[in-house]
Amino acid sequence: MAGFNLETFDRFPKCIGVVRDECIALLVPGPEGLQMLGTPGWKIGEVMGVLTEINGRKVFQAKQEIVEATPDRLDRLSRFRRDLAELLRSA
Numbered sequence: 001m002a003g004f005n006l007e008t009f010d011r012f013p014k015c016i017g018v019v020r021d022e023c024i025a026l027l028v029p030g031p032e033g034l035q036m037l038g039t040p041g042w043k044i045g046e047v048m049g050v051l052t053e054i055n056g057r058k059v060f061q062a063k064q065e066i067v068e069a070t071p072d073r074l075d076r077l078s079r080f081r082r083d084l085a086e087l088l089r090s091a
Contacts, residue, residue, distance in 0.1 A: 002087055009046065022073075023080035024048050033091055040081050042067055051077070 007017040015026040015037060025040035026048070041048040042060035049060030049067055058069035067073075 002083065004084065004087075011046075018084060019043055020080055020083075021076045023077050025080070025084055027088075034088060036084070036088070040077060040084065042069075042073065042077065 003020050005019045007019055009015065009017055012026060015028055016034070018025050018027055022043050023040055024043040026037040027034040028037045029035075039050065041050045041062075043049070044060065044062045044065045044067055047062040047065075049062040049065065051069055052059060052061050054061070054066070058074070060067045060069055060073070
């Protein structure tokens with residue numbers, strides 16, 4: 001699937017995880033096929049870190065785990081989001 005890997009998660013039995021370049025999105029069935037649930041984020045272990053700000057700096061956070069949202073990671077997430085949205089529209 002266009003360089004994306006599919007994963008399932010015990011914590012989200014009704015979702016499919018789509019992963020590429022450490023970026024992740026959860027997909028759920030919708031009336032017009034699969035659709036993104038929420039906003040894509042950064043894969044931190046078995047969970048998704050959401051993009052947020054702590055003390056004025058951008059980070060991906062999943063509970064207590066934090067990964068810096070470097071310009072490279074933000075670029076990768078932007079490409080991931082765009083490519084996945086395009087793929088879902090064309091499906």
